[in-house]
Amino acid sequence: MAANRWRRFADWxxxxxxxxxxxxxxxxxxxxxxxxxxxPKPAVEIxxxxxxALDGVAEADFDMIDIFVARYHIDPAVAPEAMAMPSSEIAxxxxxxxxxxxxxxxxxxxxxxxxxxxxxxxxxxxxxxxAYSKMRARRTPGNQGHVTNxxxxxxxxAADAAIxxxxxxxxxETTMRVSRNAWSNALACCVxxxxxxxxxxxxxxxxxxxxxxxxxxxxxxYAETVSVYGTEHAFMDGDDTPWSKAFLATAYASRGIKxxxxxxxxxxxxxxxHESKSLLYLEARCLCLQRAMGVQGTQNGGIDxxxxxxxxxxxxxxxxxxNLIAVWLDLxxxxxxxxxxxxxxxxxxxxxxxxxxxxxxxxCSGFGSILKYxxxxxxxxxxxxxxxxxxxxxxxxxxxxxxxPIGEERALDLRIRAVDAxxxxxxxxxxxxPTRDMKESVVVxxxxxxxxxxxxxxxxxxxxxxxxxxxxxxDVIRALDARGFREEAxxxxxxxxxxxxxxxxxxxxxxxxxxxxxxxxxxxxxxGPGTGYRVSEARRQxxxxxxxxxxxxxxxxxxxxxxxxxxxxxxxxxxxxAGVGGDPRxxxxxxxxxxxxxxxxxxxxxxxxxxxxALVAGIGEGGGVPRIVRLRHTADTSFxxxxxxxxxxxxxxxxxxxxxxxVIHHADRLPHNNLELFSNAPITSIDHYRxxxxxAARHAQGELPEPVVVPQHGEAMGxxxxxRVALIYAIETSxxxxxxxxxxxxxxxxxxxx
Amino acid sequence: MTERLGVGxxxxxxxxxxxxxxxxxxxxxxxxxxxxxxGDVTLDxxxxxxxxxxxxxxxxxxxxxATLAANFERAAELCDVPQDVIMQVYELLRPGRARDKxxxxxxxxxxxxxxxxxxxxxxxxxxxAVYEQRGLYTYRF
Numbered sequence: 059m060a061a062n063r064w065r066r067f068a069d070w071x072x073x074x075x076x077x078x079x080x081x082x083x084x085x086x087x088x089x090x091x092x093x094x095x096x097x098p099k100p101a102v103e104i105x106x107x108x109x110x111a112l113d114g115v116a117e118a119d120f121d122m123i124d125i126f127v128a129r130y131h132i133d134p135a136v137a138p139e140a141m142a143m144p145s146s147e148i149a150x151x152x153x154x155x156x157x158x159x160x161x162x163x164x165x166x167x168x169x170x171x172x173x174x175x176x177x178x179x180x181x182x183x184x185x186x187x188x189a190y191s192k193m194r195a196r197r198t199p200g201n202q203g204h205v206t207n208x209x210x211x212x213x214x215x216a217a218d219a220a221i222x223x224x225x226x227x228x229x230x231e232t233t234m235r236v237s238r239n240a241w242s243n244a245l246a247c248c249v250x251x252x253x254x255x256x257x258x259x260x261x262x263x264x265x266x267x268x269x270x271x272x273x274x275x276x277x278x279x280y281a282e283t284v285s286v287y288g289t290e291h292a293f294m295d296g297d298d299t300p301w302s303k304a305f306l307a308t309a310y311a312s313r314g315i316k317x318x319x320x321x322x323x324x325x326x327x328x329x330x331x332h333e334s335k336s337l338l339y340l341e342a343r344c345l346c347l348q349r350a351m352g353v354q355g356t357q358n359g360g361i362d363x364x365x366x367x368x369x370x371x372x373x374x375x376x377x378x379x380x381n382l383i384a385v386w387l388d389l390x391x392x393x394x395x396x397x398x399x400x401x402x403x404x405x406x407x408x409x410x411x412x413x414x415x416x417x418x419x420x421x422c423s424g425f426g427s428i429l430k431y432x433x434x435x436x437x438x439x440x441x442x443x444x445x446x447x448x449x450x451x452x453x454x455x456x457x458x459x460x461x462x463p464i465g466e467e468r469a470l471d472l473r474i475r476a477v478d479a480x481x482x483x484x485x486x487x488x489x490x491x492p493t494r495d496m497k498e499s500v501v502v503x504x505x506x507x508x509x510x511x512x513x514x515x516x517x518x519x520x521x522x523x524x525x526x527x528x529x530x531x532x533d534v535i536r537a538l539d540a541r542g543f544r545e546e547a548x549x550x551x552x553x554x555x556x557x558x559x560x561x562x563x564x565x566x567x568x569x570x571x572x573x574x575x576x577x578x579x580x581x582x583x584x585x586g587p588g589t590g591y592r593v594s595e596a597r598r599q600x601x602x603x604x605x606x607x608x609x610x611x612x613x614x615x616x617x618x619x620x621x622x623x624x625x626x627x628x629x630x631x632x633x634x635x636a637g638v639g640g641d642p643r644x645x646x647x648x649x650x651x652x653x654x655x656x657x658x659x660x661x662x663x664x665x666x667x668x669x670x671x672a673l674v675a676g677i678g679e680g681g682g683v684p685r686i687v688r689l690r691h692t693a694d695t696s697f698x699x700x701x702x703x704x705x706x707x708x709x710x711x712x713x714x715x716x717x718x719x720x721v722i723h724h725a726d727r728l729p730h731n732n733l734e735l736f737s738n739a740p741i742t743s744i745d746h747y748r749x750x751x752x753x754a755a756r757h758a759q760g761e762l763p764e765p766v767v768v769p770q771h772g773e774a775m776g777x778x779x780x781x782r783v784a785l786i787y788a789i790e791t792s793x794x795x796x797x798x799x800x801x802x803x804x805x806x807x808x809x810x811x812x
Numbered sequence: 813m814t815e816r817l818g819v820g821x822x823x824x825x826x827x828x829x830x831x832x833x834x835x836x837x838x839x840x841x842x843x844x845x846x847x848x849x850x851g852d853v854t855l856d857x858x859x860x861x862x863x864x865x866x867x868x869x870x871x872x873x874x875x876x877x878a879t880l881a882a883n884f885e886r887a888a889e890l891c892d893v894p895q896d897v898i899m900q901v902y903e904l905l906r907p908g909r910a911r912d913k914x915x916x917x918x919x920x921x922x923x924x925x926x927x928x929x930x931x932x933x934x935x936x937x938x939x940x941a942v943y944e945q946r947g948l949y950t951y952r953f
Contacts, residue, residue, distance in 0.1 A: 122946055130879060163876065267899055274895055276855055290946070294907045299948070301939035302905035304883075308932070309898050311887035314860030352883025388877060530855055532848060539849050548845050555843055559832045560860050560868040561823035563884070565877060574823045578875050 324363020676751020
């Protein structure tokens, strides 16, 4: 029976995209991004400076979130003014470059969750991205990376932390496969993060109480896994209340440790307590709550709920919208782009772009600096595998995504140094003595599958010893110094000293070049073109510094080197000016100016002696008589072919460039209306050239042979070859001479060419 | 601490280094690697002080961030509260840990009377009242 399906659907079935499952919009069951019939209308009622009704709920019916938002977020002095303004007017202010950010952050203090959600819902995705860029708190963008591995191997953690620091992440975050390993992970990452540069902030995501203890021991410098939720039930299932989380936030500040909360669309949906409200409205509640608690920032934008949010129509736009509310509320925003929300690389690229070009305090709240399988948080939107793609996106858009390319030698140096440093600390503190083989395997390993190092179980003993012996950061600094890692000891001390002044507790604080940079001393002052963050020339050069970039000198020296090897295989001797031939079987091969003089191989790597052999043989097999001329007035394939044809006794000629692009032409045709064109030189093989010669000879005899088809498989030929092509072709054009006459060429092949 | 600081004083470590001291009274420049190696620096020297938190609070307020300032002001009260007490209060504030408001009110009294943490005590008392109103004193595990 014939298949009753268009097979394109089968092709589509096999795309990575189809591993993503999409959900229908269903507000009743929580699957609605921006609007649900159960979302309240924005409203606030204030009596004697007290909020007595919030978004349609009377004070007596407030749940814990309402109470907290009413008491600590809503500014009664601003609310009447802000709530009275039409949402469409405020939406326009958000995208009006002439309205300063501070005017809008003040208004947000008087707006309820429903009002904030209603305003940002007025904006399309482009407007949200623009408003986000304008409203984010710190001017200079930054990024955060995950550093974890599947074995909790401390040697690899140290090496990967050093790489993350080298790449320029402002913050690195670790977590464990086995929760007991928290102390070992923390120690290993803080040592690795001290290699190469001072000031990278570090956190170890673990159970709330444990995380604070690790912070107290000085290993970590910030925390962000203090989650809040948009419904009371979800909050309680998360085993906290707004008061317990606010208390924790205060506790972190009291220890001089930077802290942000976490919230994101989809968490209430995943936890089963969504109250049939839209994702955005619930998230607006979370964000108002965070400002109310007095935290400096938020990790926001879906986070663990990003995948489920991306299944809903408009879900990705919603993630952008909630990030906008976060920065509008003047919170530092570590803007998600974290849990991998799709298997489609196109959806990944599209998701990251607005943040990359618009900037964010921390573009990813966990870029996977390690391989996907090593990410103990689960794969990130972008991972070790795709890191260079991201570096190239920065270069493409001249956008500062917070990262800087590092070369191979530098990467290896950092890894060796970090592994030696953590091994020294382990030995000095009597925790373990890693073998040389363990260390060497880690230094070169791309991921933990390739290491011969600690197992997660062995790490547990180290981790428990660190905790039981109350080893703290002072011990680690002294161990580093004792073993000659003075720079690392200084760097680690620098980070711990940050907590004395508390400067990095302010909104959006990171450390750049040994200075705390935050929304206080580096406020986003965007007011249109020429203002706000601009990529400096120095920074632009850093971003441009990706590896393996072609330049003219390299290409020319490669070609010259190749020429020295090949030139002896063929002799093309000039015999004086070429005339028009008389033989009706003649096929003239018109070679380009640099052919066999400066350039000696095609883009598919065929040496020109083999190429000419194939053409000559093919012409012979087709019953033609070859003659070779060099054309010096043009390097263009069409004109090479047409000029050759006009010299040919049969009126049929072949034009060929040294890079292998070829054409069969006829003297009576228009320049670009050839008989056959071989434009994809990189995939044109020796057999194709032989068939080209054969067909040219058949054309010469007035036949219409079956055209030679060079099969292609959708390769992006331009991206692979055009940089090289342009440099090579410039050699051809540099040898052209206006009006130069064609030259007869005598061809001899060296015997027994290898 | 009478001087009212603002965004112009930030970062304190750069612009007002004379005001920055660790818990043990050591100025920033005294906390060197040499001092650490010599055993002259403990983790306590690397702790933030209530004064530093109040100063950061003043800067945050000046920058238009009143809620952040309030958090720093509460945090200043917790600087002296030992870690285990902090963890006990945090645990009590989690849902279902307290069966009635008594333990929370006791914790608030300790914060106020032992540590002079008046804002924090009021905050815990507020939680106690809200938890009663919202029925949080129930069995969870």
